[in-house]
Amino acid sequence: MKIDVREGDSFWYYSQLFNIPLQLIIDSNPDVSTQQLMVGTAINIPGFIKRPHTVDPGDTLWSIATHRRIALDALLLLNPDINPRKLKEGMTIDLPYKVTKPVVNGKQSYDFSTMVRDIKRLMALYPFIRQQSVGRSVEGKSLYELRVGQGSQVVHVNGSFHAREWISTPIIMAFLNDYLLALTNRETIRGLSMAPFYDNKTLSALPMVNPDGVDLVIHGLPQNSEYREHILEMNNGSTDFSQWKANIRGVDLNNQYPANWDIEADRKPNHPASANYPGPQPLSEPESQSLAQLTDDSSFERVIAFHTQGEVIYWGYLEYEPPETESIAQEFARVSNYEPDQNVDSHAGYKDWFEMKWQRPGFTIELGSGTSPLSLNQYEEIYQESLGVFLANLYL
Numbered sequence: 001m002k003i004d005v006r007e008g009d010s011f012w013y014y015s016q017l018f019n020i021p022l023q024l025i026i027d028s029n030p031d032v033s034t035q036q037l038m039v040g041t042a043i044n045i046p047g048f049i050k051r052p053h054t055v056d057p058g059d060t061l062w063s064i065a066t067h068r069r070i071a072l073d074a075l076l077l078l079n080p081d082i083n084p085r086k087l088k089e090g091m092t093i094d095l096p097y098k099v100t101k102p103v104v105n106g107k108q109s110y111d112f113s114t115m116v117r118d119i120k121r122l123m124a125l126y127p128f129i130r131q132q133s134v135g136r137s138v139e140g141k142s143l144y145e146l147r148v149g150q151g152s153q154v155v156h157v158n159g160s161f162h163a164r165e166w167i168s169t170p171i172i173m174a175f176l177n178d179y180l181l182a183l184t185n186r187e188t189i190r191g192l193s194m195a196p197f198y199d200n201k202t203l204s205a206l207p208m209v210n211p212d213g214v215d216l217v218i219h220g221l222p223q224n225s226e227y228r229e230h231i232l233e234m235n236n237g238s239t240d241f242s243q244w245k246a247n248i249r250g251v252d253l254n255n256q257y258p259a260n261w262d263i264e265a266d267r268k269p270n271h272p273a274s275a276n277y278p279g280p281q282p283l284s285e286p287e288s289q290s291l292a293q294l295t296d297d298s299s300f301e302r303v304i305a306f307h308t309q310g311e312v313i314y315w316g317y318l319e320y321e322p323p324e325t326e327s328i329a330q331e332f333a334r335v336s337n338y339e340p341d342q343n344v345d346s347h348a349g350y351k352d353w354f355e356m357k358w359q360r361p362g363f364t365i366e367l368g369s370g371t372s373p374l375s376l377n378q379y380e381e382i383y384q385e386s387l388g389v390f391l392a393n394l395y396l
């Protein structure tokens with residue numbers, strides 16, 4: 001919600017008036033000086049929308065405020081041009097409405113455009129989110145990263161490396177939405193207050209690493225892709241893409257990282273395929289490259305890549321991981337009931353590369369059980385299991 005600054009008002013006053021943490025208001029207006037607000041400047045109040053209200057017979061601004069438990073001054077602020085003594089029946093005024101429900105509905109086929117629409121909604125409601133596109137997929141879709149928080153320690157999560165594992169994207173988006181709601185409504189999640197997390201950590205999320213692949217699994221063969229024939233060929237002529245893991249040109253993005261990539265190249269398919277082809281060389285694909293670049297630029301304290309399925313937390317890579325990785329994995333396991341697993345015979349994954357390059361904790365978490373793509377019937381259960389991990393990632 002945007003309001004126009006009045007004479008004598010301050011961010012502090014708006015924080016009191018709307019009961020929104022001061023820091024969130026300041027961070028929602030990065031281009032506005034906190035020292036002296038200029039009268040007439042439009043500023044963002046996070047967590048609020050304006051709702052039109054038609055004046056009923058006998059309504060006064062006071063009665064509306066009392067009835068709806070809104071501060072009278074908030075009504076005056078939102079409706080600067082009306083005369084509070086002369087409300088006319090049938091006229092429309094704006095009421096401030098505090099958003100208490102999520103806009104993200106994760107329990108649906110969550111394609112790229114659904115994610116983009118939700119990112120736009122979240123950005124409008126919570127302008128203290130920082131959003132950037134860190135690159136583009138083969139088909140030109142933006143790889144969006146969202147950041148929440150002001151802490152110097154940056155913890156990163158990502159999802160949908162593998163196309164058929166797309167349920168990891170709405171899980172991340174839903175957590176972000178719940179975190180934002182708890183921050184603006186000063187609510188707890190599982191008894192934990194969120195404000196200290198906002199101050200002490202910065203959460204970085206790249207919810208969809210492989211948007212072309214996700215859309216292929218959800219919608220089938222793209223209409224205008226130059227890869228149409230090639231995609232069909234890689235899928236052995238079938239138009240059922242439900243088992244597709246790779247990006248749109250048949251490279252497995254989680255077999256792309258320079259961490260003993262040669263071992264995977266020797267034993268995996270040596271040509272583009274729906275799954276497991278490590279590519280012609282490490283980081284040959286724009287998606288894996290963009291995430292590597294983001295990681296190089298960001299000095300992440302730790303990273304979590306969400307996949308499906310197996311209810312497992314992979315946490316080690318050839319003992320490059322620092323000692324504290326084990327205790328973090330144990331806490332993730334405690335709160336999710338997933339099984340921690342230090343070693344698996346696998347190389348060239350994002351987590352492997354992260355631990356090898358920085359000697360910091362990295363995790364591959366396999367959400368849910370059964371076969372991918374997982375049914376949305378598992379969505380609630382997976383969300384509850386991963387919620388503990390998201391929270392632990394903020395308090396550890």
Ligand SMILES: [Zn+2]
Pocket residue numbers: 161162165254307308
């Ligand atoms: Zn996977």
